Amino acid sequence: MVVTATSIEKPASAEQLAKTLHDAATQKLAVIPVGGGRARGMGDPASRADVELHTTRLDRVIEHSQADMVVSVEAGITLEALQAELAKAGQFLPLDPFNSPGHTIGGLLASGWTGPLRMRFGSPRDFLIGIRVALPDGRLATGGGRVVKNVSGYDMMKLHYGALGALGVIVAASFKVFPRPMHDVTVTSDGGWEDTSRALATPVAPSALELFSDGRVLARYTGSPDAIKRVVGELGWKTADGAVWEEHSRHAHPTWARIGAPREKLRVLLDGLSDWWASPGAGVAHWAAPADASAVRAVRQKAEASGGSLVMLDAPDDFMRDVGAWGTPPETIAIMRNLKRAFDPDAVLNPGRFVV
Incomplete structure (x- = not known):
């Protein structure tokens, strides 16, 4: 807008x-x-x-x-x-x-x-x-x-x-x-939701954990070098260049939304959707929404029914007027x-x- x-x-x-x-x-x-x-x-x-x-x-x-x-x-x-x-x-x-x-x-x-x-x-x-x-x-x-x-x-x-x-x-x-x-290490896997659960269960929690709709996972561990070395060793994931986070921060879309939901319900909400990235540990996802108002309304209805929300972050004016930015x-x-x-x-x- x-x-x-x-x-x-x-x-x-x-x-x-x-x-x-x-x-x-x-x-x-x-x-x-x-x-x-x-x-x-x-x-x-x-x-x-x-x-x-x-x-x-x-x-x-x-x-x-x-x-x-x-x-x-x-x-x-x-x-x-x-x-x-x-x-x-x-x-x-x-x-x-x-x-x-x-x-x-x-x-x-x-x-x-x-x-x-x-x-x-x-x-x-x-x-x-x-x-x-x-x-x-x-x-x-x-x-x-x-x-x-x-x-x-x-x-x-x-x-x-x-x-x-x-x-x-x-x-x-x-x-x-x-x-x-003191130490900042990024690791990655292709293990989808299962690997995000593994990362969330580690003794040292990740500072950031992102899951993508293609199953890729990024985890960022910061703090004591010894503690991070142990956790990264237990996960056994590949090390990634930390610059990936700056690249990730550039994510946006001409029509996109933020979906918030209780952590345990986020996976169900995203099931069947494409082109999203999520922070499972925070119960938040961002979705490059299709130019289909009825599809967006349907996802919003599911999000609100689960105790969450769908807020449009950008869209063409006509689309925004049709769907509404905020929901109920x-x-x-x-x-x-x-x-x-x-x-x-x-x-x-x-x-x-x-x-x-």
Whole structure:
């Protein structure tokens, strides 16, 4: 989904961005926040678009405390630029989203996208410790971190993570970072689901474990050299070049979806489908979906019946309108609508794209 707005704004500071957003909201102009554009196809087609509000000039590392293992950055910095800065201190942020490179930190938080490393480290929400958000009323609200200014008692980090910019525009964030592993080994097999079960049962759990629809398995082990050597020896798989993960992170498709399900039900959901890749340990799969709306609806129905979901990550506009990006609204939809009214009463932020 690509929206063409009549005005493109690229403010150079959080304060400028907040003012631009407020000015647009005062005129009831529809605002489309844009980061790196890597998740731009996510969501239903916007009902209107007047102003594109880009964060890419907000690209500074605000503070990096190596000893405390904390970093604060502006939202427009790319993941690659942040990783390069952290690498100087032997540290990293465990994010490896698909459709890379080019994701901004703010875009990753707004979209909730993750990659294979989610299996060990969780989602960005698990190591996000602070956030700063521009609101339509012109305020800059901060939550978490060393300074807590939550708005009217709301947990700002939980509210804005994965909200696709529907409640505010993320302008900065702080994270706990991690030391780069002493040892990082990737092994591969062609053993399909059975071999993923073997990998998940090893004494040292893999940091990432990916299964492909052709039966290929990739496992990434990080940590103590001795422990990894023992585990890799027990598996007996072939060693692969670690660069395979960067190649894997480039995966995307013109029409693709993320399927989430309880771990024990993911295999049944994917049975009979082609062109998918999955993280069995996390209960997540990505599917290069066919241009067949009824087939996608059928898979979504099965996913929801199993307690999971199917979210479209990109598709042509007509297809997205037919299938819908999000599926059945969650039980919390009434609460979400109340939050939308509280933060964006005139519905100027990404109108029509999110579930509210």
